[in-house]
Amino acid sequence: MCGIVGYIGARQAQDILLNGLERLEYRGYDSAGIAVMDGAKLGVRKCAGRIAELRRLTENSPLSGCIGIGHTRWATHGEPTDVNAHPHTAGRIAVVHNGIIENHAALRRHLTEMGCRFVSQTDTEAAAHLLNALYRGDMLLAIRQAMGQLEGSYALAVLCENEPDVIYCVRLGSPLVVGVGEGEMFLASDIPAILPYTRDVIILEDREIAVLRRSGVRVYDAQGKPREVKPYSVDWDAAAAEKGGYAHFMLKEINEQPRAVQGTLSAYCGSEGLHSLLDGVPERVDFIACGTAYHAGMAGRHYFRELAGVESEAHIASEYRYSRLFPHPGETVVAISQSGETADTLAALRSAAEAGVRTAALTNTVGSTLSRLARAAMLTYAGPEIAVASTKAYITQVETLLLAAIDLGLRNGNLAAERAEGLLSALRALPEKMETVLQNPQFIQQYCGRHMNTRLMFFIGRGIDYAMAMEASLKLKEVSYLACEAYAAGELKHGSIALIDEGIPVFAICTKESLLDKTLSNLRETKARGAETVCVCPERFAVRAGQDADIVWTVPDADEMLLPLLIMLPMQLLAYYMAAAKGRDVDKPRNLAKSVTVE
Numbered sequence: 238m239c240g241i242v243g244y245i246g247a248r249q250a251q252d253i254l255l256n257g258l259e260r261l262e263y264r265g266y267d268s269a270g271i272a273v274m275d276g277a278k279l280g281v282r283k284c285a286g287r288i289a290e291l292r293r294l295t296e297n298s299p300l301s302g303c304i305g306i307g308h309t310r311w312a313t314h315g316e317p318t319d320v321n322a323h324p325h326t327a328g329r330i331a332v333v334h335n336g337i338i339e340n341h342a343a344l345r346r347h348l349t350e351m352g353c354r355f356v357s358q359t360d361t362e363a364a365a366h367l368l369n370a371l372y373r374g375d376m377l378l379a380i381r382q383a384m385g386q387l388e389g390s391y392a393l394a395v396l397c398e399n400e401p402d403v404i405y406c407v408r409l410g411s412p413l414v415v416g417v418g419e420g421e422m423f424l425a426s427d428i429p430a431i432l433p434y435t436r437d438v439i440i441l442e443d444r445e446i447a448v449l450r451r452s453g454v455r456v457y458d459a460q461g462k463p464r465e466v467k468p469y470s471v472d473w474d475a476a477a478a479e480k481g482g483y484a485h486f487m488l489k490e491i492n493e494q495p496r497a498v499q500g501t502l503s504a505y506c507g508s509e510g511l512h513s514l515l516d517g518v519p520e521r522v523d524f525i526a527c528g529t530a531y532h533a534g535m536a537g538r539h540y541f542r543e544l545a546g547v548e549s550e551a552h553i554a555s556e557y558r559y560s561r562l563f564p565h566p567g568e569t570v571v572a573i574s575q576s577g578e579t580a581d582t583l584a585a586l587r588s589a590a591e592a593g594v595r596t597a598a599l600t601n602t603v604g605s606t607l608s609r610l611a612r613a614a615m616l617t618y619a620g621p622e623i624a625v626a627s628t629k630a631y632i633t634q635v636e637t638l639l640l641a642a643i644d645l646g647l648r649n650g651n652l653a654a655e656r657a658e659g660l661l662s663a664l665r666a667l668p669e670k671m672e673t674v675l676q677n678p679q680f681i682q683q684y685c686g687r688h689m690n691t692r693l694m695f696f697i698g699r700g701i702d703y704a705m706a707m708e709a710s711l712k713l714k715e716v717s718y719l720a721c722e723a724y725a726a727g728e729l730k731h732g733s734i735a736l737i738d739e740g741i742p743v744f745a746i747c748t749k750e751s752l753l754d755k756t757l758s759n760l761r762e763t764k765a766r767g768a769e770t771v772c773v774c775p776e777r778f779a780v781r782a783g784q785d786a787d788i789v790w791t792v793p794d795a796d797e798m799l800l801p802l803l804i805m806l807p808m809q810l811l812a813y814y815m816a817a818a819k820g821r822d823v824d825k826p827r828n829l830a831k832s833v834t835v836e
């Protein structure tokens with residue numbers, strides 16, 4: 238969603254801001270802008286559309302100055318127009334904002350009565366006017382006073398012509414990081430924006446205000462008390478956030494999965510054995526998450542039931558938070574989120590904590606709000622994920638949940654040590670098998686070429702394969718815009734089979750021997766109604782699958798518990814090549830954002 242960048246130093250700010258905004262493009266946006274201060278004079282350039290438009294604007298009319306802030310906006314209040322784009326100005330102040338000011342209407346009324354003139358439809362403009370109204374020569378104080386009046390979530394960066402050598406920023410519920418350089422400081426809502434310049438970052442906490450000068454940064458709490466800060470060194474490098482020869486980040490990230498799985502395994506399972514991933518010995522483990530992360534939770538539910546023998550459910554975060562909770566004394570709720578900033582997931586985690594449930598987070602983002610809210614945090618070691626569609630973060634989420642279930646199963650006595658060791662050694666062999674699948678994408682590419690005009694597709698599976706079918710369907714629809722549906726294989730005949738028609742592709746995902754015949758018989762039902770059927774399964778089921786399916790896609794044989802990790806690779810490639818064949822904006826699908834910070 239929206240992105241923020243800022244720079245203060247000896248270099249011209251304009252290019253650094255534009256480069257930073259480009260590195261945040263993956264978050265999704267529909268307008269962009271920058272404000273640069275030259276001496277005590279603010280200049281603003283902003284427009285609807287892509288950063289390329291903004292670049293054109295700045296080429297025709299450049300901004301000079303060594304201090305500035307920039308923004309990519311994903312419209313919530315008011316359409317994506319030039320006027321609604323950030324920065325917003327009021328008096329001698331310019332502001333960029335991520336998040337939502339919930340009481341913006343009341344503030345707008347009050348400030349209008351005081352004589353302020355609003356030009357945009359945005360909630361942000363209310364924050365700009367409020368700061369301008371409160372400013373009496375001390376911006377730190379004005380920001381602290383404004384915090385008392387602003388409701389909602391925000392990350393704000395502020396420039397003021399009266400203080401031409403400072404950037405102020407503040408956060409509540411929306412991330413902000415300060416990058417520390419030599420004689421220069423950077424600001425961003427997301428680490429990849431500043432990685433080419435520095436790896437030393439300070440992650441701001443909620444209700445903290447940072448004051449950036451060329452010489453350094455000072456961080457204050459809401460009472461104006463300074464906090465001692467020590468930069469943290471990010472271990473990703475800038476190359477990890479670049480395409481490295483691939484046509485798209487999505488393809489690069491799909492291909493990085495063997496390494497991501499290997500990295501996550503080594504982080505949790507060293508020479509001393511498997512680490513404890515969850516605190517204590519929970520008797521019930523529930524998952525809360527959204528979208529793809531929810532599908533990882535659905536897979537986790539199977540692992541915890543089967544390997545740890547504990548009750549487990551996966552919940553959609555935006556539903557969980559409004560449902561009546563029945564907390565169990567031995568329960569742990571695990572919130573899963575790649576970004577660690579998803580508003581629905583954060584709200585659901587807070588509800589669980591308020592109900593007295595023990596909480597844990599599973600995230601790919603060190604220092605994210607989620608990891609700090611939860612009592613304990615587990616990390617996925619996928620590295621930065623830039624494409625909007627989640628691939629490597631998802632696979633490492635499923636893997637980490639598998640490891641956590643093995644660990645709990647060992648500790649609660651449900652899983653024999655030999656079986657656990659068998660699973661771990663199979664996991665060690667998995668990256669090589671993943672490489673085999675990734676080296677042969679041609680048949681998938683050809684399939685997509687033949688089916689790019691298909692109007693509808695179905696994915697079916699039973700048990701954990703239903704979770705995989707859900708994810709395969711989401712991936713395909715979000716990047717290719719092809720209408721598709723996922724069903725529990727036995728459920729299709731209860732209504733949706735009416736949609737099956739001549740040539741509609743139906744994919745059956747089959748990783749479990751005990752469910753193979755049942756799922757194949759559901760596939761046969763669709764074939765009898767004209768569907769073109771594809772079975773995606775391990776090599777050992779190929780002959781059996783070929784008796785019922787028109788097409789069989791295989792992955793190398795592996796332990797049944799690990800097959801879901803392998804089977805997702807052809808499904809992700811299907812989504813990628815279909816989107817590429819249709820000429821979609823693969824890394825930045827329409828209407829979507831990488832980090833969904835609104836409810």
Ligand code: F6R
Nearest residue numbers: 528529530574575576579626627
């Ligand atoms: C789909 C996708 C989304 C996210 C969802 C939650 O590819 O990426 O469905 O999984 O928006 O995001 P996080 O994991 O950041 O909480």
